[in-house]
Amino acid sequence: MASQGLPLRVATLLTGLLECLGFAGVLFGWASLVFVFKTEHYFEELCEPNAGLTGNATLTGNVTGQTDCKAQDEKFSLIFTLASFMNNFMTFPTGYIFDRFKTTVARLIAIFLYTTATLTIAFTSAESALLLFLAMPMLTVGGILFLITNLQVGNLFGKHRSTIITLYNGAFDSSSAVFLVIKLLYEQGVSLRASFLFFSVFSVWHVGRTFLLLPRGHIPYPLPPNYRYGLCSGKDSREEEQKTVESKELEGQSEFVSPKEEFPDSGQQKELHSFWSYAFSRRFAWHLMWLSMIQLWHYLFIGTLNSLLTTLAKGDRALVSIYTNAFAITQFFGVLCAPWNGLLMDQLKQRYQKKASKTGFSASAVALCSTVPSLALTSLLCLGFALCASVPVLPLQYVTFILQVISRSFLYGGNAAFLTLAFPPEHFGKIFGLVMALSAIVSLLQFPIFTFIKGPLQNDPFYVNVMLVLVTLLTFIHPFLVYRECQGKEGPPTIA
Secondary structure (H helix, E strand, O other): OOHHHHHHHHHHHHHHHHHHHHHHOHHHHHHHHHHHHHHOOOOHHHOOOOOOOOHHHHHHOOOOOOOOOHHHHHHHHHHHHHHHHHHHHOHHHHHHHHHHHHHHHHHHHHHHHHHHHHHHHHOOOHHHHHHHHHHHHHHHHHHHHHHHHHHHHHHHHHHHHHHHHHHHHHHHHHHHHHHHHHHHHHHOOOOHHHHHHHHHHOHHHHHHHHHHOOOOOOOOOOOOOOOOOHHHOOOOHHHHHHHHHHHHHHHHHHHOOOHHHHOOOOHHHHHOOOHHHHHOOHHHHHHHHHHHHHHHHHHHHHHOHHHHHHHHOOOOHHHHHHHHHHHHHHHHOHHHHHHHHHHHHHHHHHHHHHHHHHHOOOHHHHHHHOOHHHHHHHHHHHHHHHHHHHOOOHHHHHHHHHHHHHHHHHHHHHHHHHHHHHOOHHHHHHHHHHHHHHHHHHHOOHHHHHHHHHOOOOOOOHHHHHHHHHHHHHOOHHHHHHHHHHHHOOOOOOOO
């Protein structure tokens, strides 16, 4: 790393971390924002006279014995369902935009979407609340593009690349605490409009960072000698792009085992290199089930948290506010939890490599075996989180919040790591985009589940929770199958 470029790279790293922490994943602080929207009477006209909170009651902040408004909660749940669906489903097309049109274009699109969304939310009111159906998905897609364009910053730091990528993913999770800040400011007299106008003004900062602290193209890995970008770039953009292309040719050799080393040359093995053979494999199917089921629990919990807390607190808005704040505060610690999963896999991988010479395992088998404890631990954390969330005891939800944030931080880091190690690098982008898009379709189930709880089950989620807990138990099959595959092979694990 050239010494004259170190200050610029550190500035890129820190501003990127701030960008992910403050903007990328704010959607998942939805429960805090819903509290503000309800206070502002959004969708309150849908409440029945005997179920809704009147304007005076809403402002008192300490009302008990009120019935939660079913139609209002359904609207908020539908908005979150749509936005969280776009969060995953748009991973594939936004990744394509980044690959095809490079960093500057992708970030300008992100800034346009994000600014339009924040301005829309700033100027909405109870009368125009339907605009949230447009604004929240735009906010989500803009945030995803911020994350994708920032993940390449890890390429600037060589051997610390994976640590930085994991840290950025953790910052994405922790950004959900931003809506808590908006809620607390609102309770101190700062209007919702003022908060989101402040977000909109930050677009100037995003634009400045795009042109001053990031390249026009992609940051290559490994870095070519004397690589320059942003403020230090005196090179023509064509020359920079040529360096990127040349560097990409070496990427597969530097971080991953090359396909020729990992799979011996044979007609049978060559057939396994097609994308669709991996997409229709048993390994991919079980991983998709593992990710989709755990993710559904998290999305359903976040999207319905305000309704759940209102029910458990028996309508006491002050108590609901306290627990909403507690949930948002725990989300902030996702940035601290995320790197532990990567550290676990790195340590296990080193341990298995020492045994590889004795057992005859290939490098790919060793890498795959290192993911088993991570997959199993993530399922175990989700099971604990699901059981606590299913018990209708309000103080127990503090434990639920802690298990939820740890489980969620392990989930996405473990997902990316498994796909990296279990499938060839030439298919990683397509496999990652496909699994996220398909899991997004499964996440749409959260709205009919919520409607079923509010309707036929009369606000009692017990039977739904029991079914979801049983489904969560099925996620343990995935690490078990990977473990059996590792134990049963003394060469590269096959794709079933």
